[in-house]
Amino acid sequence: VLPTRLRCYACGATATFDERKRCTCGESLWFETSSSGFEWPDRRDPGMWRYADLLPVDPSSGVGAAAGGTPLVRTPRLDVGARLLVKDEGQNPTGSFKDRGSAVGVAYAARAGRDRIWTVSHGNMAISTAATAAGVGMECTVCVPVDVPEERLENVARYGPEIVRVEGDYGRLYHESLALEGIEFVNSDTPLRVAGQKTVALEICEAFSPELPDAIVLPVSSGGQLSAVRKALGELRAAGLIDQLPRLYAVQTAACDPIVRAFEVGEREVSAIDAEETIAYSIANADPPSGNRALAALRATGGAAVSVPDEETRAAQRRLAREGGFVVEASSAVAYAGLERLVERGALDAGERVVLIATGSGFKERTESPVESRTVALEELSSIE
Amino acid sequence: VLPTRLRCYACGATATFDERKRCTCGESLWFETSSSGFEWPDRRDPGMWRYADLLPVDPSSGVGAAAGGTPLVRTPRLDVGARLLVKDEGQNPTGSFKDRGSAVGVAYAARAGRDRIWTVSHGNMAISTAATAAGVGMECTVCVPVDVPEERLENVARYGPEIVRVEGDYGRLYHESLALEGIEFVNSDTPLRVAGQKTVALEICEAFSPELPDAIVLPVSSGGQLSAVRKALGELRAAGLIDQLPRLYAVQTAACDPIVRAFEVGEREVSAIDAEETIAYSIANADPPSGNRALAALRATGGAAVSVPDEETRAAQRRLAREGGFVVEASSAVAYAGLERLVERGALDAGERVVLIATGSGFKERTESPVESRTVALEELSSIE
Numbered sequence: 078v079l080p081t082r083l084r085c086y087a088c089g090a091t092a093t094f095d096e097r098k099r100c101t102c103g104e105s106l107w108f109e110t111s112s113s114g115f116e117w118p119d120r121r122d123p124g125m126w127r128y129a130d131l132l133p134v135d136p137s138s139g140v141g142a143a144a145g146g147t148p149l150v151r152t153p154r155l156d157v158g159a160r161l162l163v164k165d166e167g168q169n170p171t172g173s174f175k176d177r178g179s180a181v182g183v184a185y186a187a188r189a190g191r192d193r194i195w196t197v198s199h200g201n202m203a204i205s206t207a208a209t210a211a212g213v214g215m216e217c218t219v220c221v222p223v224d225v226p227e228e229r230l231e232n233v234a235r236y237g238p239e240i241v242r243v244e245g246d247y248g249r250l251y252h253e254s255l256a257l258e259g260i261e262f263v264n265s266d267t268p269l270r271v272a273g274q275k276t277v278a279l280e281i282c283e284a285f286s287p288e289l290p291d292a293i294v295l296p297v298s299s300g301g302q303l304s305a306v307r308k309a310l311g312e313l314r315a316a317g318l319i320d321q322l323p324r325l326y327a328v329q330t331a332a333c334d335p336i337v338r339a340f341e342v343g344e345r346e347v348s349a350i351d352a353e354e355t356i357a358y359s360i361a362n363a364d365p366p367s368g369n370r371a372l373a374a375l376r377a378t379g380g381a382a383v384s385v386p387d388e389e390t391r392a393a394q395r396r397l398a399r400e401g402g403f404v405v406e407a408s409s410a411v412a413y414a415g416l417e418r419l420v421e422r423g424a425l426d427a428g429e430r431v432v433l434i435a436t437g438s439g440f441k442e443r444t445e446s447p448v449e450s451r452t453v454a455l456e457e458l459s460s461i462e
Numbered sequence: 463v464l465p466t467r468l469r470c471y472a473c474g475a476t477a478t479f480d481e482r483k484r485c486t487c488g489e490s491l492w493f494e495t496s497s498s499g500f501e502w503p504d505r506r507d508p509g510m511w512r513y514a515d516l517l518p519v520d521p522s523s524g525v526g527a528a529a530g531g532t533p534l535v536r537t538p539r540l541d542v543g544a545r546l547l548v549k550d551e552g553q554n555p556t557g558s559f560k561d562r563g564s565a566v567g568v569a570y571a572a573r574a575g576r577d578r579i580w581t582v583s584h585g586n587m588a589i590s591t592a593a594t595a596a597g598v599g600m601e602c603t604v605c606v607p608v609d610v611p612e613e614r615l616e617n618v619a620r621y622g623p624e625i626v627r628v629e630g631d632y633g634r635l636y637h638e639s640l641a642l643e644g645i646e647f648v649n650s651d652t653p654l655r656v657a658g659q660k661t662v663a664l665e666i667c668e669a670f671s672p673e674l675p676d677a678i679v680l681p682v683s684s685g686g687q688l689s690a691v692r693k694a695l696g697e698l699r700a701a702g703l704i705d706q707l708p709r710l711y712a713v714q715t716a717a718c719d720p721i722v723r724a725f726e727v728g729e730r731e732v733s734a735i736d737a738e739e740t741i742a743y744s745i746a747n748a749d750p751p752s753g754n755r756a757l758a759a760l761r762a763t764g765g766a767a768v769s770v771p772d773e774e775t776r777a778a779q780r781r782l783a784r785e786g787g788f789v790v791e792a793s794s795a796v797a798y799a800g801l802e803r804l805v806e807r808g809a810l811d812a813g814e815r816v817v818l819i820a821t822g823s824g825f826k827e828r829t830e831s832p833v834e835s836r837t838v839a840l841e842e843l844s845s846i847e
Contacts, residue, residue, distance in 0.1 A: 123533050140787035143533035143550060148508050150528045154599050165528060168553050170787065170823055214539050218846075232825065234810045234833040245840025257844050342519035399622040402525035402555065402597035425482040440557055440617065440825045448619040450613045455630025459642050461603075 079188055080111045080133045083268055086166055086370060087306075098255040098267050105304065105367050107405050108272050110313035117283050120382045126278035131312060133272050134185040138172045138218050141180035145276050149284045149432065155401045157415075157418040159431040163403060164281060164291070169440030172350040173207035174277060174302065174436045181273030182263035183209040192216055195262040196368075199225045199233070200359040201437050202265060206410070208234035220254065222247045232441055248349070248364045263278020266301030274305035275312070281432050282313055290323045291429040292380070294419070296412045297435055298326040300358035307374035323432075325380040327371055328415030329401030330408075333361035334384035337370055340375060341382070347372060356387050356407040381424055385414040393417070394439070404439040412436075464573055465518045467494045468653050469761045473691075483640040483652050490752050491687065493518045493657050493688035497697035502668050509689035510562055510661035516697060518657050519570040523558070523713045524597020525555045530661050532671045534817065536611070540786045540798075543805040544816040547675070548788060549666060552823030559662060559687065559821045566658030567593040567648035577601055580647045582636050584610045585744040586822050587650060592621035605639065607632045616825055633734070651686030653750040656762040659690035660697070666817050667698055675708045676788055676814040679804070681821055682712040683723055683745035685752030692759035708817075710808070711766040712756055713800030715793075718746035719769035721753050725760060726767070732757060740791040741772050744822075770799040775846060778802070779824070797821075 081093045085100035085106060092106060100106050110131055118127050125145025126136045129306045136142045140443050147168045155161045167176035180402040183206070193216040203219040210217035217238035221230065223245075230240060243250050251315050263270050279289065297303050308324060313319045332355035339347040347368030352361045365371065376381055387391075387407075394410035397403045410435055419425055453461050466478045469492060470485035474658025477491060485491050497514055503512050509522045521527045532553045540546045551559035568591070571579050576596040581591040588604040595602035599829055602623035606615065608630075614626060628635050639647045648654050666675065682688050691710060698704045716720050717740035724732045732753030737746045750756065770778075772792075777793035782788045795807055796820055838846050 138539045139539065140550075142533060143535045143553070146531075146533070148528035148531070148555075150525060152524045154524065154597070165525075165555065168528070168551065170533075170550065171789070172823065202503070204763060206825035208787035208789070210537070210787075211784055212537060220843075221835070223837055230833045230835070231829045231831075232789070234831065235783045235789050235824070235829055236787065240833065240835035240847060242835050242837040243840055244837060250840055250843070253840065255844060303518055313554070323779055348568065391569075391733075398620045400591075400598055400599070402595075402621065404593070404617070404620050415595065438557065438825065439620070440823065445615045446616075448615045448618065448625065450606070450615070450625035450627050452608055452629060453625040455628055455638065455727075457636070458605075458628065458638060461626060 082106060083107060083351040084109045091140065094268065102214055105266050105271070106268055107308060108268050114314040115316040115318070117286060117318065125180065125273070127282070128276050128279050129264060131270070131279070134162060134181060134188055135214045136180070137184040137187050139209070141151065141183050141209040141212055141389065143170050144176040144180040145169065145280065146261055147280070149281060152401045155397065157417050162432050163401065164434045165403065165434050166277065166278065166430050166434060167405060171205045172438035172441060173205060174274070174434070175201045175276035176209065177276050178263065178270030178273040179205040179209040182206070182269040183213060183215060185269050186261050187213050188213060188235050189435065193218060195220065195260055197254055197262065197264050203233045204236070205277045206263060207233055207238035208426055210238070220250060237358050248442035251366060258394045263297040266304060271305045272299060274302055275309035278306040279313070282319060286318065289319055289321065290326040290432045292326060292425060292431040293410050293434065294326040294328060294416050294431055295434040296360050296366065296408055297329055297371055298362040300336065300365045300371035303327055303374055304367045305372045308370045322378045325378045326415065326419055327372055327375055327382040328412045329361060329382065329384045330357040330390065330411055331384040331386045331405050333363055336365060336371050337382040337384040339368070341374055342427060345369065345372065355450045357390055357411050359406070360411065362409040381419065383415045383418050387420060389414040402420045403435060406436045406439045406442050409436045464570065465705040468492060469494045474750055483791065489502040490651050491653050492693060493653050493770060495702040499789070502701070502703065510565065510658070513661050513664050515662070517566055517746060518654070519566060519573055521565070522569040522598045522625065524571050524594070524634055525596055526568050526594040528555050529561040529565040530554065530665065532665070534666060537734060537786045540782065542802050543812045544810040544814045547815065547817050547818050548786065549662065549819045550788065551819060551821050552790060555592045556590045557823035558586035559819070559824060560586045560658070561594065562587055562661050563591040563658035564594040564654030566656040567591070568598060568600060570654050571646050572598050574610055576646050578603060579802060580605065580639065582639055582646055582647065582649050584614055588618045589621070591648060592618055592623035596621050597621070602620060605635060607663070625679055636751060640727040650684040651689060656686060656690045656693060659687055660694035662819065663691040663694035664698070671703065674704055674706065675817045677711060677810060677816040678710040678819065679713060679797050679801050680819040681745050681793055682714055682745040683750065685721065685750045685756035688712055688756045689752045707763045710759055710763045711800065711804055712760055712767040713797045714767065714769045715742040715745060715775065715796055716769040716771045717738045718748055720748060721756050721767040723751060724757055727809065730754065731758065742775055742796050744791070745793040745796065766804065768800045768803050770796055770803060774799040788820060790820045791822045791824045791827050794821045
C-alpha cells in the first residue's frame, strides 16, 4: 500500500496525495514520514535507495534505481577559509540532483498505476523526469514556456518525451498544473520530488556521522531542494541521529534573488520580482513556490541568503574546474561564489567544515572560452617540457 | 614505498616502472599484483578505492578520490534476448570510464614527486587526466593531433591544461611519448591506467558475487580497457573469489575495426588498418597498442569481436535513451549495437546475464535531431491529455 498522507509544514493541516499537492493555506505539502527508530542502514541498495525506509515507495527498475549515492569530495585546493567538501550531484544518471526526486516520483506514479508523468521544466528537471520515465516505460510530457529556444530543449528531446510549449504565464502554469485532476505533475517542490530530494542531506549526514558538517551551502531557485534538505534534517533529529542542525546557506543569482531580498529585510514571505537575464538561468525563479519555506529554514538553522553577480559566478565556475577538477553548470557555480562572499562576511570560521552542493554537471552547457594551444613537431617532443 | 615492478603478460619479462612502460617484446607491461588472500573488502572508501589493496597507490585528495563506484543498472526494457545490466560509467566525475585510470595515474605520479602529468588524447582521456590533475594541483599537458578541430578540445580546455598540437604521426606519438625519460605519460594502456581501469571489473564481479555474469560487452579502441578487465578477472581467480571467467565481447565501429578483422581470420596479432570517418571517432584507433592482448583475452574467455556500422550505432544510441534513460556517447552505443548482433548470431542465450559497459556520457556531444514540440494555451492545459 502506498502512503498518501501529506502534511503542511506551516499550518499543520493534513491532506491525502490524491486530494491536493499544495495546502489550502498556500504552502507546500510533504509526505508525513515517521523516522522514529530509524538508524543508518546496513543495506547495500545502490545510491539513495539505501534510505528506502524513509521514502514513500521502493525503487523501480531502470535508471531511477541508480539515482543518488554521489561522492562527497574533500578538495583542499578549493578551501576559502572554511574546509570545503563538494557533494558532486553531477554524478547522477542524468548529471543533476533532479534525478533523486524523479526516481521517487516515477516509482510512485508507476506503483499507483499511472502510465504518464508530467513536469513543468525546460532544464535539468525535464531531462531527469524524461529519462527516469523512459527507464520504466512510462510516457512523459514536459511543459515548457512557448518561447524557450530550441537549443535548450535538445538534451530533453534525446529521451523522446512529448514536449508541450505552453502559451501564458509560466508561474501560473506551475500552480495550475498541480490542480489538474487525474494528471500527475512532478514539479520542483511537489511532495514526491521533495521526498526524493531529501536523500542528498541524508547522504551528507551519514558521511559525517556521528559528527555533523557545520554548514551546507546550495543554490536556490524554487526552494524545493532547500525544503528537502530541511525535511531530512528534521527526520534525522526525530530519529535521534543528529542533535543539532548544520547552518543552511542559500545562494541566488543577483539577477533573480527574491529569497535573498526577503531574507535581508526580515520578511517572512517572499514577494515575486522581475528577473533579469543571467547565465544562471536555470535557477532564475522570480516567484519561488517554496520561497517562504526556504526563508524559514535559513532562519531556523542560523544560516543566511546571499546573491552573486554573473561575473563572480563565472570566476567561481572557472576556479572549480581549474583548481578542483569539477565542471559544473553556472547555476551550481553560484553556490561557490556565494560561499566566498559568506566567508568574507565572517559567516563561516576558518576550520569549519562546509558542504557545497554542486547541483549539476556543466557538460550540458557549451563553453564560451577560446581554446589555447601551441604546436610542436613530433621530433621536438623530447624538448617540450 | 610505491610498487614499481611490472611484468609482461606475453613473454613474462619483468621491468621496473622507471625503466620502461612497454616490454622489449613490444607488448604492454602491467603492475604485478598479488591478489592471494584478497577478499571483498568491508571498507567503505568511496568508489573504486575500496579496492586499494589491489592498487599500486592509495587515493589522493580531490576529484580522483571520487572515481568509480558507478551503478550497475538492471533495465528490462533494453533486454535483447539476454538479460541486460548497464554499468553506467558516465556517472564518473568527468563522465567517462577514463577517470579510474586517471585517478591511479595522478595519485601515483603525485606520490612519486612529479609536478606534471602528460597524456596523448583529444577526448575523454584528456578531459579526465586534466580534471584529476587539477584536483591535486598537478600541472597537466595534453598532446593532440595538429589538425583536431577546436570544438573537440573545448571540454578539455575547461580544466586549463597545457594543450600541445603535435605535428607528425599520431600512432608514433603514442609510442615515442612513453619512451621519454623524466616525463610521465599516462596513455590509454600504460601500467598505471590499466591498474586503475581494472576496478570496473572488480565492481561488476563483486556486485554479482558469489555468482558471475555470463558475459561482459564493451567497446574497444586501444585495447587498454579490455586488458584491464582481463587483468582484474585473473586477479580475482587467483584470489579464489571466482572460479571461471565471464565471456568477454569486444565491439568496434565498422569504420575502424582492426581487432575484429584479426579475430575473424584467426590471427594472433592485430595489423594496422586505414580508418574511415565515423560518429564513434573516439574509439577509432587504427593501430591499437593493446590489440594483441585484447585478442588473447577474447579467445581465452570464449568471447568474440564484432563491428557495427554507424547507422546501427545511431539506432542503439536512440534506444538506450528512449527505452533506457541512458544518454551515452556514440562510442558507447556501439557496444549495445554489437550486443544486438551477437544475440542474432546466437552468441548469447536467452536468460544469460550480460553486463554492458556504457563507457561515457553523451552530454559532451551535441545532438543532431530536431526538437519536436506542439503548442497549447495555458487555458487549454486541462484538455491536453
